[in-house]
Amino acid sequence: GDSVTQMEGPVTLSEEAFLTINCTYTATGYPSLFWYVQYPGEGLQLLLKATKADDKGSNKGFEATYRKETTSFHLEKGSVQVSDSAVYFCALTLTGNQFYFGTGTSLTVIP
Amino acid sequence: NAGVTQTPKFRILKIGQSMTLQCTQDMNHNYMYWYRQDPGMGLKLIYYSVGAGITDKGEVPNGYNVSRSTTEDFPLRLELAAPSQTSVYFCASSQLGQPPGYTFGSGTRLTVV
Numbered sequence: 421g422d423s424v425t426q427m428e429g430p431v432t433l434s435e436e437a438f439l440t441i442n443c444t445y446t447a448t449g450y451p452s453l454f455w456y457v458q459y460p461g462e463g464l465q466l467l468l469k470a471t472k473a474d475d476k477g478s479n480k481g482f483e484a485t486y487r488k489e490t491t492s493f494h495l496e497k498g499s500v501q502v503s504d505s506a507v508y509f510c511a512l513t514l515t516g517n518q519f520y521f522g523t524g525t526s527l528t529v530i531p
Numbered sequence: 532n533a534g535v536t537q538t539p540k541f542r543i544l545k546i547g548q549s550m551t552l553q554c555t556q557d558m559n560h561n562y563m564y565w566y567r568q569d570p571g572m573g574l575k576l577i578y579y580s581v582g583a584g585i586t587d588k589g590e591v592p593n594g595y596n597v598s599r600s601t602t603e604d605f606p607l608r609l610e611l612a613a614p615s616q617t618s619v620y621f622c623a624s625s626q627l628g629q630p631p632g633y634t635f636g637s638g639t640r641l642t643v644v
Contacts, residue, residue, distance in 0.1 A: 454632060463535070463621055463635030464574075509573065516625075518589075519633065523573040 422447045426510045426522035433500055433529050441495040441525045443484075443510035451512040453477075453486055453493040458507040458524070467495075467508070500529045533557050537622050537636035544612040544643045552607040552639050554622030562625045563605040564589075564633070565597065567618040574621065580605055612643045 427442040445451065452471040456464040468477030473488035482497045493510060510522040538553045556563065561582045566574040576589030580599040594616060596608040605624075609616060619640050623633035 461637070463623075463637045464633070465635070466632040469632060518576065518579065521574040523571055 422451070422512065422514060422520050424510050424512055424520050424522040426508075426525055428523070428525065429507075430526040430528060433527070435502055435529055435531050436499045437529075439495070439497040439500045439504075439527070441508055441510075441527070443493045443495065443522060445491050445493065445510075445512050447491075447512060447514060449514050450488075451514050452516070453484070454511040454513070454519070455482070455484055455493070455495050456509040456511060456521075458509065460506070464509060500527070502529045502531055505529045535622055535624055535634050535636035537620075537639050539639060540637070541640050542642070544609075544641065546612060546614065546643060548612050549608070549610050550612070550641075552609075552620055552622075552641075554605045554607065554636060555603050556605075556622075556624040556634070557603065558624060558626070558634065559602060560624035560626040560634070561602070563599065564623045564625075565595070565605070565607045566621045566623065567591065568621060568638075569618050577607065577620075609641075614643050617641060617643045 423446045454469045455467040457467045458464045468479040470477040470486035476485045484495045505528050507524045507526045509524045511519045513519045535556045564579040565577040575591045578597040580586045586597050619638050621638050622636040625633050
């Protein structure tokens with residue numbers, strides 16, 4: 421079935437460090453891919469998305485490229501800030517009305 | 532805009548009690564969803580609805596019921612609470628044709644003791 425696998429956390433980085441959170445997917449067709457972010461005590465918010473192969477989603481300094489050949493959608497940021505501390509979820513959808521989420525990766529950025 | 536509003540934010544139930552988790556959206560979205568989030572398990576879809584009067588089961592529907600009498604409201608009912616239902620519950624909505632992606636509520640943390 422369709423699924424998403426993302427790297428387990430927690431991840432702890434110093435401010436201004438480089439961030440990579442790995443995400444790979446399995447899908448029967450050609451999914452759209454997403455990264456959601458969940459700040460403490462809040463719901464999930466859409467961070468970025470890509471709807472076809474080789475698309476790059478970007479927002480707030482975060483980027484992810486839809487790699488069909490490696491079935492991956494890794495999240496990157498060149499210089500993390502304390503305010504980026506959150507849980508990050510990779511997700512996919514084939515139909516647009518049902519999403520499959522990864523288990524989440526907790527990121528803590530220390531000053 | 533309020534977006535998706537969930538109430539209550541926190542609740543403690545005793546085994547066998549019932550309760551309804553409320554979810555309201557003001558974006559005129561057709562699609563609404565209930566997820567539960569367990570530690571280390573990601574989000575699991577409980578029920579979803581593609582419009583008023585239409586609901587369908589997700590991945591983990593047992594022990595829950597839903598109704599969708601209006602576009603705005605999508606309540607989730609727990610009839611006989613069990614410890615296994617201790618979780619954080621998220622309601623979400625979406626509208627096909629717009630940039631795909633959910634709008635999530637802020638969640639309800641439920642503990643069954």
